[in-house]
Amino acid sequence: MTFTIPIENGDAVKIAEAESQRTLYPYVTGTSIVAIKYKDGVLMASDMGGSYGSTLRYKNIERMKAIGKHSLLGASGEISDFQEILRYLDELTLNDNMWDDGNSLGPKEIHNYLTRVMYNRRNKFNPLWNTLVLGGVKNGKSYLGMVSMIGVSFEDDHVATGFGNHLARPILRDEWHADLSFEDGVKLLEKCMRVLLYRDRSAINKLQIAKITEEGVTVSQPYSLKTFWEFSSFHNPTASAEGSW
Amino acid sequence: MSQASVELPPKGGFSFDLCKRNDMLTQKGLKAPSYLKTGTTIVGLIFEDGVILGADTRATEGPIVADKNCEKIHYMAPNIYCCGAGTAADTEAVTDMVSSQLRLHRYQTGRDSRVITALTLLKKHLFSYQGHVSAALVLGGVDITGPHLHTIYPHGSTDTLPFATMGSGSLAAMSVFEARYKEGLTRDEGIKLVAEAICSGIFNDLGSGSNVDICVITKGHKEYLRNYMEPNPRTYVSSKGYSFTKKTEVLLTKITPLSEKVEIVEVAGEAMEE
Numbered sequence: 001m002t003f004t005i006p007i008e009n010g011d012a013v014k015i016a017e018a019e020s021q022r023t024l025y026p027y028v029t030g031t032s033i034v035a036i037k038y039k040d041g042v043l044m045a046s047d048m049g050g051s052y053g054s055t056l057r058y059k060n061i062e063r064m065k066a067i068g069k070h071s072l073l074g075a076s077g078e079i080s081d082f083q084e085i086l087r088y089l090d091e092l093t094l095n096d097n098m099w100d101d102g103n104s105l106g107p108k109e110i111h112n113y114l115t116r117v118m119y120n121r122r123n124k125f126n127p128l129w130n131t132l133v134l135g136g137v138k139n140g141k142s143y144l145g146m147v148s149m150i151g152v153s154f155e156d157d158h159v160a161t162g163f164g165n166h167l168a169r170p171i172l173r174d175e176w177h178a179d180l181s182f183e184d185g186v187k188l189l190e191k192c193m194r195v196l197l198y199r200d201r202s203a204i205n206k207l208q209i210a211k212i213t214e215e216g217v218t219v220s221q222p223y224s225l226k227t228f229w230e231f232s233s234f235h236n237p238t239a240s241a242e243g244s245w
Numbered sequence: 246m247s248q249a250s251v252e253l254p255p256k257g258g259f260s261f262d263l264c265k266r267n268d269m270l271t272q273k274g275l276k277a278p279s280y281l282k283t284g285t286t287i288v289g290l291i292f293e294d295g296v297i298l299g300a301d302t303r304a305t306e307g308p309i310v311a312d313k314n315c316e317k318i319h320y321m322a323p324n325i326y327c328c329g330a331g332t333a334a335d336t337e338a339v340t341d342m343v344s345s346q347l348r349l350h351r352y353q354t355g356r357d358s359r360v361i362t363a364l365t366l367l368k369k370h371l372f373s374y375q376g377h378v379s380a381a382l383v384l385g386g387v388d389i390t391g392p393h394l395h396t397i398y399p400h401g402s403t404d405t406l407p408f409a410t411m412g413s414g415s416l417a418a419m420s421v422f423e424a425r426y427k428e429g430l431t432r433d434e435g436i437k438l439v440a441e442a443i444c445s446g447i448f449n450d451l452g453s454g455s456n457v458d459i460c461v462i463t464k465g466h467k468e469y470l471r472n473y474m475e476p477n478p479r480t481y482v483s484s485k486g487y488s489f490t491k492k493t494e495v496l497l498t499k500i501t502p503l504s505e506k507v508e509i510v511e512v513a514g515e516a517m518e519e
């Protein structure tokens with residue numbers, strides 16, 4: 001909503017210029033991220049797609065990155081804003097390393113930093129159009145939190161962004177329990193990603209699973225899920241309802 | 246040159262005359278009345294012997310729960326039931342109307358109703374109203390040609406599916422179905438899966454809640470399990486329910502018939518008329 005007040009001098013032009021530099025809508029977007037705490041740390045899954053509106057433009061985007069020694073950041077939403085956030089975090093971790101005091105930023109500190117950044121940008125009406133998932137392990141304690149583009153931030157045992165909120169959360173609420181083994185955790189995440197693949201139009205069948213434990217971060221190679229299309233009713237759906245579809 | 250204007254007979258279909266006027270009004274700033282979504286989770290699935298339909302029981306009026314225990318599984322024919330999501334009045338009216346039409350058709354043909362008959366009647370009606378009759382339905386039944394399950398959208402399109410969900414809780418319920426559905430489920434497995442899907446809608450969607458209704462339709466037999474599950478019971482602070490504090494003590498009981506104290510006079514002719 002822009003109110004144009006007819007002023008003769010250049011104020012209106014300045015206002016217009018300033019407004020045009022705000023983020024109004026996202027362009028290249030990533031879809032959901034699903035993450036859970038398990039026995040040894042945190043598991044996070046994302047697909048590798050970057051959509052440009054309704055086109056699947058990029059199919060090789062890594063939306064999960066390691067931050068420092070103890071954290072893993074996953075992002076859905078605008079990809080360019082995610083890259084900007086990675087630059088901020090680079091600066092942050094670099095300055096932290098320069099202190100050379102033996103301490104390093106843990107996931108809780110990074111989460112707090114991200115919350116402040118997101119909330120302050122939102123207050124200036126110029127948000128970073130992302131929902132971020134921050135997972136990590138430090139001193140044996142695992143941490144999993146989420147920050148949205150308006151600065152809503154919280155910690156939980158399992159999180160999901162975007163469509164994952166509607167499709168993956170119900171499954172996680174039902175089937176997650178503490179002290180999942182690695183195999184069970186991966187199976188649970190794959191179950192959620194498969195439902196997202198069936199029902200989210202911007203999902204692609206090329207996903208990565210990242211694991212973070214006390215030892216560090218490992219991001220898996222991209223792989224695809226097996227899907228099932230052999231229901232007998234799918235073969236000839238309108239056999240009994242001639243003329244419908 | 247005379248121009249003869251021909252009076253064309255009114256064609257069938259939707260009359261768009263008022264659309265221009267509505268458009269003009271919205272441009273002038275009039276807010277069009279919004280449609281009341283009732284918020285629902287309704288599901289259906291095909292199992293080895295027939296069809297199972299499920300629904301939650303919450304009817305909402307904006308942010309308020311208007312009815313905690315309404316019935317969303319509507320009767321269409323002895324072998325066909327229909328779950329309805331969307332505006333409650335629309336789903337009631339449209340299912341009642343088609344149910345009556347099916348009955349008359351049964352009398353005329355002397356045969357049991359078929360699910361595609363109900364499907365065609367519903368989709369014809371909904372399409373002619375161009376989506377303004379806000380009824381999203383899950384229609385299921387078993388007829389002479391076998392078990393059938395269809396979804397019908399407010400604009401009149403239909404799908405034929407092995408498992409289906411509709412309503413605001415449809416994503417939560419669909420995630421359960423996509424993860425756990427397989428072909429050839431037994432009756433108990435099917436009921437369990439439907440109950441799980443509705444519970445997923447009840448607990449993860451704000452527009453759905455209260456209890457789970459289930460309807461099992463097989464060849465020649467149907468079971469309407471009203472309030473099959475009640476996962477949201479009314480709880481009391483104490484296990485004994487509500488108990489009142491000590492009442493007033495009764496010291497003495499004495500009964501005096503009124504006829505001893507009062508003279509009763511019967512006035513002739515003024516007895517109460519029947």
